[in-house]
Amino acid sequence: MAENAKKVELSVSDRRSVWLRSTFLQGSWNYERMQNGGWCYAMIPAIKKLYTTKDEQSAALKRHLEFFNTQPFVASPILGVTLALEEDRANGAPVEDQAIQGVKVGMMGPLAGVGDPVFWFTLRPILAALGASLALSQNLLGPVLFFVLWNVARMAFMWYTQEFGYRVGTAITKDLSGGLLGKVTKGASILGMFILGALVMRWVSINFVIKVSEVQRSAGAYIDWANLPEGYEGLHQAFSQFAGGLSLEPTVVTTLQDNLNSLIPGLVPLLLTLGCMRLLKKNVSPIVIILALFIIGILGHIIGLL
C-alpha cells in the first residue's frame, strides 16, 4: 500500500465513466439484491483506479455487490458520495465497510421518495402527454420532443447530482434534511396535480349515446326536404333555409351526454378517475381494472348505452 507516497484521486474522466456506466444500473435487476450488479458495474472504473492489489480490488467489488435499490436517477448523488468515501479510504482514511454501506442504504430510501414522484409521476407523464397529444395528429415532433427533452434532463440531472455528491461527500445527507429537495418534490407535485386535472378533462373519453328524448320540431322550424324543388334550385333553397336558422332534422335528439355536458363538462371522466383511485386504494390490480373497463366498453356498446 503506497498511498502515503502519492494521493490517488478520481479524475473527471473517471467520474464521467462512472456516470456513463450508471445508465446500466438496473441491467441485472434481480429479486435477491436488486440493483447490486449494476451498482458494482458502475463503480468498476473507480475501483480500478483507487486500488492496486488484487485483495483490495476483490474486497471492494464484494463491498459493492451488496443489496441496493432506489429510483435509478437519484442513485447518481449516492454514487457521488460513495466515490468520495472510497477515495478517502484508498488514501488511508479510516472509512469502514459499514460506513459505506450505511451511506448507501441511508440515502437510497429518502432519495427514492423524491425521485419517484418527480420523475415517474411528474416529469415523464407531462412530457409524454405533451408528446402523445402531438403524435395523435401524426406529428413526428411529439415523440422526438419527448425523447430529447427527457434524456437531456435525465443525463444532466445524473451528471450534476453525481458531481454534487462527490464534492460534498457525506454532507449531502445533511442537505437533504435541509428541505431543498423537499421543495422540489412539492413544486413537482403541484405541477403534476394541475396537469393531471387537465388530462382527466381532456383525454378520458366516455360518450353516453343513449337518447334521453326525441322531440318533434314544429313545422317551419326544419327544412322540409320532401317539398324542395328539383336540381340546383332545391340545393339553393335548402342552403338558404339552413343559413336562415332552420334545422336539418325534423326532430331534436338529446343524448344523456348532452345533458351531462350542460351540467359540468368532463364530469363523467372525473367520476371514473375517482372511482379508479378508490379501487386502486383497495388494492385492486390496475390490470384487473383495465380489463374490466374494456368489458364495460363492449357490453355498454352492445346495449346501446355507450
Added chain:
Amino acid sequence: MSGISIILVILVAFLAGVEGILDEFEFHQPLVACTLIGIVTGQLGPCLVLGGQLQMIALGWANIGAAVSPDAALASVASAIILVKGGQGVDGVGTAIAVAVPLAVAGLFLTMVVRTLSVAVVHQMDAAAEKGNFSGIEIWQLIAIALQGLRIAIPAAALCVIPAEIVQNFLQSMPAWLTDGMAIGGGMVVAVGYALVINMMATPEVWPFFALGFVFAAIGDLTLIALGVIGVAMALIYLRLTESAGAAAGAAAGTGDPLGDILDDYE
C-alpha cells in the same frame, strides 16, 4: 415486411426490452417504440397515432421499488407489429390497443422471469468478485441486459414471421361490436393511469391544483404547453409564498427557485 424491415423491427424490440428494465432512455415507452417501428416499416402515420394513444394509457405505469408495472415494452412493440401487418392503417389502431393490454400483462410475467434468472447472474458476479475479476462482472452485467432485450426481441421476431394473412384474417374476423366496444373501453382505460399517478401524489395541500387544472382544461384555446406554463407559474408562486411565510419567523434562504439554486451552486 421486407427482410431489412424485420431485422430493424427486431433491433427496436431488443432496445425496448433493454429499456424496459433500465428505464433510462425510455425506448420502451409506446410513444418512442411505436414510432421507431413505424419508421422502419414505412408506416409512420398509423404507428404515431397508436403510440400516442397507448402512451396516454401507460402514463402512470412506473416501476416503483420492487413492484413491476404492466410492461410497456411488449405492449407497444407487439401491437405496433400487429398494426403494421394488419394493413388497416389508422383504422386498425383501436384493435391494436385492445391487443396491447393483455400483452402488457404477458410482458409483466416475462420480466419477472428474467429478474429471477438474474439472481443466478449476480451469483456469477460474486464468484468473479472473489477473484478480483473485473471483466467477469462486466460480462455478466451485459448478459443480464441482453436477456432483458431478448425477452421482447424473441416474441417480436415470432410475430414478424407469422404470415400477414393470418394476422389480417384474425383482425377481420373480429366483429364490429367487439372492436368498437374495445375502442370505447380504450377511451376509459386512460383513467386508470391517471388514478395511479394521483394516488401517489395527492395530499390535501395539492388537491386544489387538480381542481384548477380540471377547469382550465375546459378552455379549448389553451394548449397543453400553455397549461404547463400556468402550472409551473403557480408552483413557483406557491413555493415562494410558503417560503416568505416561513421566512417571517427566521432568515430567508435561496431565491425561491429550488432548481435555480441547485444550478447556481454548480456553475
